[in-house]
Amino acid sequence: MSRSAKYDPYTRIVKKTLDRLIPFTVHWEVTYHCNLHCPHCYIVPQDSREELSSGEITAILDLLKERGTLHVIFSGGEILMRKDFLDIARYARKKEFALRLMTNGTLINEIIADEIRDLHPLTVEISLYGSTPATHDRITACPGSFERSLRALRLLNERSIRTIVKCLIMKGNVGDFQRIKDLAQEIGSQFLYDPIVIPRMDGSLEPCRNRLDRTELYSLFYPEVQAVERDDDPREDDLLCSAGLNAFSISPYGDVYPCAGFKESGGNLRNHSLSEIQHSPIFSRIRSITQSDLRECNGCELIRYCARCPALAWMETGDLLGPSEANCLLAGVIKSIIDSKRERLVNL
Amino acid sequence: MEKKIPIKSPSTASQIINGEAVVIVPSEQMVNVLNPVGSRIWDLTDGKRSVAEIAEILTQEFDVSYETAIKDAIEFTGDLAEKKMMDFAVKGKKKG
Numbered sequence: 001m002s003r004s005a006k007y008d009p010y011t012r013i014v015k016k017t018l019d020r021l022i023p024f025t026v027h028w029e030v031t032y033h034c035n036l037h038c039p040h041c042y043i044v045p046q047d048s049r050e051e052l053s054s055g056e057i058t059a060i061l062d063l064l065k066e067r068g069t070l071h072v073i074f075s076g077g078e079i080l081m082r083k084d085f086l087d088i089a090r091y092a093r094k095k096e097f098a099l100r101l102m103t104n105g106t107l108i109n110e111i112i113a114d115e116i117r118d119l120h121p122l123t124v125e126i127s128l129y130g131s132t133p134a135t136h137d138r139i140t141a142c143p144g145s146f147e148r149s150l151r152a153l154r155l156l157n158e159r160s161i162r163t164i165v166k167c168l169i170m171k172g173n174v175g176d177f178q179r180i181k182d183l184a185q186e187i188g189s190q191f192l193y194d195p196i197v198i199p200r201m202d203g204s205l206e207p208c209r210n211r212l213d214r215t216e217l218y219s220l221f222y223p224e225v226q227a228v229e230r231d232d233d234p235r236e237d238d239l240l241c242s243a244g245l246n247a248f249s250i251s252p253y254g255d256v257y258p259c260a261g262f263k264e265s266g267g268n269l270r271n272h273s274l275s276e277i278q279h280s281p282i283f284s285r286i287r288s289i290t291q292s293d294l295r296e297c298n299g300c301e302l303i304r305y306c307a308r309c310p311a312l313a314w315m316e317t318g319d320l321l322g323p324s325e326a327n328c329l330l331a332g333v334i335k336s337i338i339d340s341k342r343e344r345l346v347n348l
Numbered sequence: 349m350e351k352k353i354p355i356k357s358p359s360t361a362s363q364i365i366n367g368e369a370v371v372i373v374p375s376e377q378m379v380n381v382l383n384p385v386g387s388r389i390w391d392l393t394d395g396k397r398s399v400a401e402i403a404e405i406l407t408q409e410f411d412v413s414y415e416t417a418i419k420d421a422i423e424f425t426g427d428l429a430e431k432k433m434m435d436f437a438v439k440g441k442k443k444g
Contacts (some may be wrong), residue, residue: 009381013365022365034422070370098361098372120359122374162374 016240017246021278022068024246027260030057030085031077031252034092036104037141038129039206040170042198042261043077051252052270054084055260058091059115060250060269067274071122075102075260077252086115093119097212100125102166105152108143113155124156125164125192129172131179139172153187169220170210177220179325180207181237195220196326198317201263211326217333225334227341236292244278244286258286260269261311286310293321305338350400350418352436354393354425360433364391366384373433380433385410386424393434 007015017024028056030052032045052060072092079085080103092099099119105126108116116124126149130136136146156163167185169177177193184191191203197211212220239245244258244266251257255265256277266272278285289310297303306327313324356362362371369387371380384391388409392402403417410417428434 009368013368013370013381016365020366024363024365039426065363068363068365070361070365070372085427093358093361096356096360096362098374100362109428120374122361122372162377 016101025071027249029074031082033081034078040197040210042200044202049253052254072097073100080107106148108152117159122161125166128165130176131183135176157188165189165191167193169195225337234291244283300330305334353398355395355435
């Protein structure tokens with residue numbers, strides 16, 4: 001769509017939520033507790049802090065309804081580690097929120113699958129890191145987790161719930177990529193993958209040691225990338241993303257962040273109003289950043305191939321405005337693949 | 349039809365943004381943005397009001413005759429029922 005084209009009704013509504021700071025989409029990490037032990041996980045539980053109670057969560061859901069939220073993404077940790085999670089989700093549906101549930105699936109049995117069906121979620125998104133127990137369970141450090149996650153996907157698919165197999169592609173499973181993709185298709189799930197392992201929320205770069213190198217990324221993406229030129233370069237006044245505008249993230253303790261990856265709190269819902277948080281220095285700061293502020297990235301030959309994430313840059317370097325090593329590497333790989341494929345087409 | 353009570357389908361998700369209702373039907377992967385009158389009808393659909401009672405409110409808020417309001421309300425709720433966004437009940441019993 002050209003920039004001057006008329007917006008379709010839904011896009012027009014989304015634009016309105018961006019302009020008016022209506023929190024249209026909220027990503028809520030309801031607990032940091034998890035029954036798996038994935039070494040690449042970015043979460044660091046803060047055991048000395050108390051997670052929001054059911055009552056606090058339902059009160060916040062009431063507030064979000066009033067303030068214009070439609071989409072609520074529940075994730076963890078593992079959402080079902082909260083014994084009251086299904087009660088919370090039922091309440092959210094009673095308030096007519098559109099739900100996406102992110103889970104490892106290991107705690108989903110037939111009864112819980114029935115309960116999830118009755119929630120009518122938009123999607124249930126389950127992480128699979130391998131096509132066999134050997135790969136998946138090695139990464140989760142939890143024997144039996146592959147079979148339980150796969151069973152959950154099958155139970156949900158049998159109930160006509162839209163499921164997504166999400167796969168973080170790392171050194172430990174890149175060789176299994178095609179088989180994981182095939183498995184997702186075989187069981188009737190959508191497949192999404194991502195090669196970007198993010199740093200831990202305490203600043204540790206340890207998880208990033210699992211990232212693919214340039215050669216591995218090239219091999220992974222070569223069959224996936226089409227030989228077509230990318231869109232125009234971004235405009236100087238383009239906003240970087242919707243974080244802090246019509247979207248934000250809530251931690252299990254009530255902290256509110258511009259997004260789940262950018263763990264600089266604008267305030268805590270136990271002590272601050274939503275309006276105070278939305279107008280906090282960190283939210284105001286992230287909203288004010290435009291493409292023109294990215295001095296190092298502007299003028300980069302990779303810019304049109306790059307899906308630069310401000311939060312990722314911040315996690316990697318502490319600089320919201322600087323480049324992200326992972327994004328730069330991936331953009332370079334994508335450009336190389338497109339150049340190579342276009343050259344081959346010209347020479348045919 | 350006038351006595352029927354429209355009920356939002358339990359599968360729908362919705363929000364009113366500045367007077368416009370955004371309604372999602374997960375099973376159909378469908379997003380609808382309703383027009384202003386439709387949005388108000390959606391908002392007034394609480395599982396208690398009948399189509400006639402909703403039309404009565406519309407006459408007060410949109411400066412239209414009852415005949416126009418009831419025609420619009422019947423047509424609109426019927427359309428949404430076809431799209432699996434609504435169902436109907438009559439006083440005392442829910443239609444299967």
